[in-house]
Amino acid sequence: MSERYQKGLEMLNKMNKNSYNTLKESLEDIAPDLARFVAEFPYGDIYTRTGLDLKSREIATVAALTALGTAPLQLKSHIKGALNVGCSKNEIIEIIIQMAVYAGFPAAINGISAAREAFKELDEEKE
Amino acid sequence: MSERYQKGLEMLNKMNKNSYNTLKESLEDIAPDLARFVAEFPYGDIYTRTGLDLKSREIATVAALTALGTAPLQLKSHIKGALNVGCSKNEIIEIIIQMAVYAGFPAAINGISAAREAFKELDEEKE
Amino acid sequence: MSERYQKGLEMLNKMNKNSYNTLKESLEDIAPDLARFVAEFPYGDIYTRTGLDLKSREIATVAALTALGTAPLQLKSHIKGALNVGCSKNEIIEIIIQMAVYAGFPAAINGISAAREAFKELDEEKE
Amino acid sequence: MSERYQKGLEMLNKMNKNSYNTLKESLEDIAPDLARFVAEFPYGDIYTRTGLDLKSREIATVAALTALGTAPLQLKSHIKGALNVGCSKNEIIEIIIQMAVYAGFPAAINGISAAREAFKELDEEKE
């Protein structure tokens, strides 16, 4: 286990442990190296960088995934991650609404659907 | 002049006066209403909303435009806007590098090109 | 209730009342302002503009959403809207097939799936 | 010369003769078959179909290319084509402004830039 992988796992533990475990399990039989790369590069190399705080990093990610509109599962996962590093639900909603300006209303509306599901799943986990 | 337009212009004055004036002039002969809509909806309705600070809003916009990769001029303009509302150059670079994870390395590299040009234009304006 | 909102609702009543009501209900608890913005800006500000008839506006929207390929629910809703403002089913099919040229065959094939579902839902509503 | 190619050339003569000649010349040395396919499939097979008039077809294309934002040269060419089959300049502007709703404001603003250039080139050709 490389140092980068170790650092990535620590970051993932802080940001979004459950989502990574689900991803890792789903890739285990078919593309385990992709799961390793996810821990190493985005989480080990990028999210650990100083120069931008984690909350700002998740704001950037939620915005980008809402705008792209091609990764609803990852958006949901990063909405949960954003809550874990200090975003409020309301701030997440604001980011997504703002994307109507840059990627169109359908992107924003679909982003809100992802947020609704993410919030609901978190409520269910708490119960 | 509607109240929304007035509010939008005030926000634009704070965030990115020059870019809006350039846009407005360029649209004057061909689509003046689009310039008005830009002031009214994104700036009058969205950026004025409470619930997310302006710096976070520009982080979201810089991230989204880098990821989409189809609007280099607008990205440059929002990089300047981000600096005007409290982002450091380094924070902007971090946001853009992070987009390699969500939209690929070419998107991040092209985002850095936009940042380089935006920073250079700002340096030239100061001279 | 602003004049723009009122105008938008009137336009939505003409174009696609059911879809907007569904959207509004789904956003009520989480992002009610986004539903308001949908009525105000696209429907209150844009679709009410003179200079392009409603049928042509829905042709443009069906084409764009088919080409983008990221908003199947909104495409379905606009296919119904297009029928409500004078497009025939056949014209809608033609628009979507044409998108194979500009966005590739998968975009066109997925657009036809949206049309199939939209037509079926309308048939079921009539029964 | 196949019948489809012949039909495509006739359609191109009506819609946008100059753009196709420029394209054909530019592809002659490197990918002449792509120029042939352009005449055969989009123009020979699609634009000649009954069921949607040419003006509506160009409305769909201008909308889609504005929304995609990745083909400014082709958008310019189809703006000229739209004028040739009965769209007014104002209708084209309306289509493009409307795309702010579905693909974001930057897409609409960049679409207007394409329109400005297309209109200017047509004016210069007339002189």
Add this chain to the structure above:
Amino acid sequence: MSERYQKGLEMLNKMNKNSYNTLKESLEDIAPDLARFVAEFPYGDIYTRTGLDLKSREIATVAALTALGTAPLQLKSHIKGALNVGCSKNEIIEIIIQMAVYAGFPAAINGISAAREAFKELDEEKE
């Protein structure tokens, strides 16, 4: 039945007979010409071209559909096609993982999901 259609069907028989039959049936009532165009242009005109072998063509298609991220059903179908023309499962996984570099990690992860489903469907067909 045109010669191009005939050639396309032969190519489809070799590459991905089942997927085309499913597509054709699904389009029969609503857009039969689109099914015909799929046989004629991509399969009759393009895949039959010399100059690039079929395995390389499917590598290109799997890569592009993974990167675009808007056509998971077509990606699944081309993953099966790639296996039919000589790609190994492992090569397909490698292509998809590589797309993390050019279109971001979510695109690659979603591509792997498509591969998992395609492989599973093929296993079930064999049983």
Add this chain to the structure above:
Amino acid sequence: MSERYQKGLEMLNKMNKNSYNTLKESLEDIAPDLARFVAEFPYGDIYTRTGLDLKSREIATVAALTALGTAPLQLKSHIKGALNVGCSKNEIIEIIIQMAVYAGFPAAINGISAAREAFKELDEEKE
């Protein structure tokens, strides 16, 4: 200098030395870590993987960048890389033409423009 970086540089030397040097220089003052990441992750981690030969990897990349349409400079650079690892000019043209099917004709036409420029630059370098 990490082992991954070293491996990445060796791969880049084989595939596309000049393009990387140009990139590295352009990022030196503004985002040197992004240049390092390019060497480490795409070239050190991905292109060095066994399981898919380099020629097939460049086919995948040229296809994806043509289809995305947002990274013409990177496409040009990978067209040169493809030639360096065994693709012929004709094979590259075939990959790009094929993208008309999956991403539309404008994407293919713009891809051919990138190829024309890449071929021309290589000819000039040889002189």
